[in-house]
Amino acid sequence: MTRVIALMALLLSLAVPAMAEPVANPVPIGFAVATTSNVALFGEEQMNGAKIAEAYFNAQNGINGTPIKLIYQDTAGDEAGAVNAFQSLITGKVVAIIGPTLSQQAFAANPLADRAKVPVVGPSNTAKGIPQIGEFVGRISAPMTDVAPNSLKKAMALNPNIKRVVVMFAQNDAFSASETGIFQEAIKGLGLEVVTIQKFQTTDTDFTTQVTAVLGANADLVVISGLAADGGNLVKQLRQLGYKGLIVGGNGFNSTNMFPVCGPLCEGILVAQAYSPQADNPTNKAFVAKFEEAYKKTPPQFAAQAFTAVQVVVESLRNIEKQTGKKITDMDLAEVRVALNKALREGSFVTPVGEISLTPEGEVVQKQFYVSTVKMNPDGKTGAFVLTK
């Protein structure tokens, strides 16, 4: 008898690892962005977009009747913070992770999720090489190869006499280093001359050395790849010390939270964008209306991309239920993670950033991009991205 019990216990213990671990109800989706540090200038906009998405999709019956729950984790601004956030979401049994904020963080944290077979949807990672991190890594944020050069063409249309270009970039940030390479190639492709390349750090606050070099170079155009805090201060000091020409900012300038940093001196910066609040599709109209109602302002790109990331996860989970005839919450977590990674690459989604899909490698396919000019309000702290004609 004792031998039978011992045998049964042994069989049970052997069976445990193979036993299905169901997905929780509501369905947990990890959302890991920076809500502290300088990078929170972006993360705050991402959180705003995510909260609208969570309420919106749950009001639309969630996953065919099962609600979703975003599990928020602060990544702060560095790699260690992103790694910790991802680790805790993976062990916290989420079906997918949306995040992190920076490409710099993605290169450190995404391999963890990839090894655990947890799909990652990058909401704002635009450096070259992100989808190639692994099979479980994808993004809905268009790479700067597709987006950034548009702003240079607009700058040339505004000032056909541009010849001498200064390029500046934050050398300690993977996105900025990637984007400046794309800018430099595009500048040469347009027949312009890069007269000097100036480097800085995202932690810098004093840019006197770099600005002096810009003024000495007699440039018609300054092209900056940095993040919102450093980028804003750099623009401010360029203007204060007398630079009068056009300024093109990269994706790190795509936050209205940069406006209080350069204040009235943000006026006129040109920025290429992967989102326009004016985009004419039903999801964007609903998103803009909800966002304006909640926050009394127009949604910025990072909020729209955060909403989009939640949307592609929700719609892919719905698609899995449709295809299998099973409820997500009756399925095994590991099985759902794998099925979700596949479904993300098979769907087509009408989102605030337009109709998008992901390639098998996880790269976003997006059709439309925009260029906007910063217009500051008389208060000198708020302003808007106005589509450049």
Ligand code: 1QQ
């Ligand atoms: C990246 C970016 C940043 C500007 C996101 C906030 O594009 O790190 O890839």
